[in-house]
Amino acid sequence: MEGEAPEELLMKQHRKEKKDLQAKIQSMKNAVPKNDKKRRKQLTEEIGKLEADLNRKHEEEIRQLRSTADSKVEEVANGVETMKVEGGGEEEVKQPRVTKAQKRRDKKSAQEKERESRIAEAEVENLQGMRHQEGLKLAQKLAQKKLQIKEISSDGHCMYRAIEDQRARHAQSGLSMTVKELRSRTAEHMRENVDDFLPFLTNPDTGDVLTADEFEKYCSDVEHTAAWGGQLELRALTQVLHSPIEVIQSDSPTIRIGEEFDGELITLIYMRHAFGLGEHYDSVEPLKDPTSSEDG
Incomplete structure (x- = not known):
């Protein structure tokens, strides 16, 4: 964009290239069956190389840009730069001094570059880290269930969106519920059954059980905000939907709630290291036949 500094343009280009690479990586992952351990291992190595190559490219471009800037600075002495003019002569052109505001912008830009570099490095490391290992363990567990x-x-509604997706897959579930409806029904059920939920809710600052006003605030957040859902909300939802819910985890036994109900089983995935954001819920779908091709 006109008027943008070279370093800003370069960072925009880098962000676009990183985004494009992530899209390519996702496509590569989708093309490999999750239960093909050998190919998944090869894929991890390929992805690591792609990201490492892109990081090296970006670092080199940043070095070149800084080198060019340094050379430019060396040509300027005491705010005076020699420039050629028509006729072969030279004249001295006064250059404006760097203002404090510009120095602050330069410092902020440098900090942003450093932050993005650290994020890129963390993403490469994470391929072999906790998130990657968690994904492999979950894939193995799910493969046994086909x-x-x-x-x-991951927008704060993930648990409700996963349940919405599961119910949409069950023809016997009747009319589906939107995320908004699921949240509203959950909050309504908790309000109507205070004694079943209030004893398990405490004030994070004092450790005391919530007061009546605090409990109402909690239910209001469940209903009207993107407040993250947990086991209490799952318990309420089994009773609202009259369906059992199972939550599959990588390193812990599967949690089953509402086994007294005979409705369609709702299966959720609980991840502790998803998207670098921590806890997250996903849905499940039938395992695709590795011999089939999406392209027909």
Whole structure:
């Protein structure tokens, strides 16, 4: 964009290239069956190389840009730069001094570059880290059930979106509920059954059980905000939907709630290291036949 500094343009280009690479990586992952351990291992190595190559490219471009800037600075002495003019002569052109505001912008830009570099390095390391290992363990567990993970957006509504997705897959579930309806029904059920939920809720600052006003605030957040859902909300939802819910985890036994109900089983995936954001819920879908091709 006109008027943008070279370093800003370069960082925009780098962000676009990183985004494009992540899209390519996701496509590569989707093309490999989650239960093909050998190919998944090879894929991890390929992804690591792609990201490392991109990081090296970006670092080199940043070095070149800084080198060019340093050379430019060396040509300027005491705010005076020699420039050629028509006729072969030279004249001295006064250059404005760097203002404090510009220095602050330069410092902020440098900090942003450093932060993005650290993020890129962390992403490469994470391929072999906790998130990657968690994904492999979950894939193995799900393969035994002929299932695979269906990713749900991480927007604070992930648990409700995963349940919405599961119910949409069950023809016997009747009319589906939106995320908004699921949240509203959950909050309504908790309000109507205070004694079943209030004893398990405490004030994070004092450790005391919530007061009546605090409990109402909690229920209001469940209903109207993107407040993250947990086991209490799952318990309420089994009673609202009259369906059992199972939550599959990588390193812990599967949690089953509402086994007294005979409705369609709702299966959720609980991840502790998803998207670098921590806890997250995903849905599941039937495991795709590795011999079939999506392209027909």
